Amino acid sequence: MSPANLPLSGVNVLDLSTLLPGPLATLMLAEAGADVVKLERPGRGDEMRSYEPRLGKASANYAILNRGKRAYAVDFKDPVERDRVLDIAAEADVVVEQFRPGVADRLGLGYAAMSERNPRVVYCSINGYGSSGPAVSKAGHDLNYLAESGLLGTVLDRTGTPALPVTTIADIAGGTYPALVNILLALRQAEATGRGCHVEVSMAQNLQTMAYGYVATHQAGGGWPRPGRELLTGGSPRYHVYPTSDGRHIACAALEEKFWTRLVELIGLDEKFHDDTGQEDAVIAALEETFAARPAEHWQRLLEGEDVCTVVVATWEEAMASGLVETSDSDLVAPPESPDAGAPTLRSPVNPHLRRDPGTAVYPDLQPMTEATVWREGKH
Template identity: 45%
Template sequence: MSATVMQSPAQLPLAGIRVLDFSNLLPGPLASLLLAEAGAEIIKIERAGTGDEMRGYPPAWGGASGNFALLNRGKTSLCADLKDEGDRAHIRELARSADVLIEQFRPGVMARLGLDHETLRADNPRLVYCSITGYGQTGERALKAGHDLNYLAETGILGLTRSHDGAPVLPQVLAADIGAGAYPAVINILLALQQRAHSGRGCHIDVAMCDNLFTFAYWGLSAGLAGGRWPRPGGELTTGGSPRYGIYRTSDGEYLAAAPIEDRFWRIFCDGIGLAEADRDDRADPASTIRKVAERIGTRTAAEWRERFASVDACVSVVESLQHAFSDPAFAGRGLFDRLVSARGFAMPALPVPVAGCLREASRERPFPGLDPARRRGQWSPSREPASRPYDLGGMRILVTGASDDIGQAAARLCASLGAQLVLVDRNPVPALLDALRADGRDHRFLACDVDSPGDIERLCGSLGEVDVAVLNPVVLPARGSGSWRADDDFDPALHDATRATALLARRLIGAMKERGRGRLVLVGAEASLHAMVRCLSRSSTPQVPVNAVAVRSIAAASTLYAGDEPAPDGTPAPRFAHPDAIAWPIAFLCSPGASLVRETVLPVDDGACLR
């Protein structure tokens, strides 16, 4: 017995995510349908006058196309003439408020329209931009036209399965459009949204259906790459070369699909069809065994074999019609066809999409968008703030050490832009940063602090009574020092001086927060050092408050991060460090109220997060 927990749209995981979908036909619309089912708002941009080509595809249903209705449930449509500057300007305005954009044009089309990723990210750097094509954005075939069948043919997949006369079999499912187009697009969009939550930056996703199809041929690729024996049509396990994986004709002209690959299933299967022991050695002469299995299966009808194997676990199925499968209680009982798509008084079961039962929204019936020629740029509004903010720091008071450092400045600017009031701490004044921050009207302050001075440390700890979160950026500390407040400690003597100093200061700050009954600490630094510090603090007798950390892999001990291609001052090649902006976003997350229940968590920022 299973239960499906229905959620309202506002509770779904992608609620609040806005998607602009410029695609038509199948790959892009299916991708945006999957996002819509998870709660995203989909604005479908259609060609003025005619709309999506799929609107004209049979079968007709409810005065519209059944194909279009199934793919566009729960979306909103906006007509636009992309050759009209006024419409393009309005689309650019919409893109400022979008989280995701999906397009399916040939490479270069969106650039000519001024709607490419490079152009749009100038106004919305958080935009996740997904391009779906057959051959990708680069390469000698990038501009070539193609459809599902072409992609299957060119990647060698179509040639793997042949009919008895040797001709490739025409597939009856759109494997490239769905499995190599729509699904990879959704997976990568979700990954990009997750990455954006840490980096604050969107990206351009290049989904090439041909590229992704090679995964479908992994069995043949493994034989060719590892064994040096490239697969022959009809000669491999999964292409008809083994009796353990094949389709056999029954006595009434139907077919049985048998896949007893494992030895235990093979024995049960052979017993079930009554194959003699002497005929079961499929490895010595596979072709002979295939003929003998076919002879046995040809002695009974499909119904008889269905009944015979209904209670026998041998990986055997009757090849059913789509109509039969639709009415099969085994599928209907899982609620696959319970939800409806509706229009003009008509309703039919919606396309069952792979969204887990616990994520299915409560509304069983949702319409697909009609094509309203009147809905143009003058009758559509972005209706929300551009580039939605994931963290609200309004009303929070945050102390940031190392305010003269790139990381400290990036964190300060971001936290202030999200509503926080700041106390900036550094040994050097930062008047330019302070003036820039005070432009928002909040009373941001500066506290001069030399961490080798016991008096300054006391003043720093005393300031914690007025803050909610303290961000300890270790560049405020010299690599070595002999401040009297560091004289004795119970930490691992093998710790690097800078790590020891940071851990000691962190313990002092934790103690001060505990005395005042409030506060959280966010550590920033190299991954290895942070893990060592967190271990030290967790073993410390100092009463604990929530301690989180942002780990920058391979971060420099110095305060300057060389994120470009310029060499370091000593002439050594520039290391690929994470950009300060990429580090600031996880800092802001750990400062947010929602992170207050997270204890001793380290969020990594990879070198690969480097932003140009």
């Protein structure tokens, strides 16, 4: 699609964030046509630039998350450079920051300072625990937010130990996506009213949405979840992971009766275990014995084409071969002079008809700040 016809064409986004939640949110804004300018500390820039493995001058992680943006080095503690940031923010539609609560204000870059210069600005703050309460200044990462929200302890292994999450759930589901939704809603409101606003995104607090079922059960008088004993956390044989004889695993999610009935017939489970009500542990044990008797390849062939919501847990190579995980060799993520310029990149969740040509998306070198405007020509 032509850049001028993209949904966020003409929207200026000033990104003061680092690492994952904020940069992933502004990546999606950039893919929908926004002009994203990222300000990073002088020298090293965003810490994620230094991660391994490398893709050209920066890490592959940084390249994937920051393609299509421009980056400038700024010392936020320098009064002259701080004032320059305020000048840039005066022409921004959106500002995203990821400092601990109160830090942006102390730097003179908080919502009050920016909205005084630009009443229409949508100012998004992403933080760990919110801007009030005893944990307001507490350091944290994804695992900490999951642990303190109660979610991490809902699934336990045989020793009673919580498992490490498969990805950064709090950062993305509690940070990136709520930030993106609130920014778009606030932009719509600013269009209608002429006034921007300050939206706050707390990663730990937003995990409550992920726990919707537990909250609903509690509100209905059902107590809080029993670790490893609820329908989706290990208490039901219909929603479980079972080992195979060759060290692989089967992911069973045959919750509905039609799927369950077909599954137990297909795998030859003893009829006394077909009705799992009241004997869940015994049925889990029977299924463990059944699946452990054969290798994953056997179960793959048996389950293929069957409507049973039960599959072999795929390796990355298998997922790529199946087409469920896709990358595009045309998505440039490194500067053109890099020998790795054509390396595959992250598949965008933004629909193709709503985003730019991925071939234009290169990640930015860190440039010095100049007196010239950082925004693309034609906006203001």
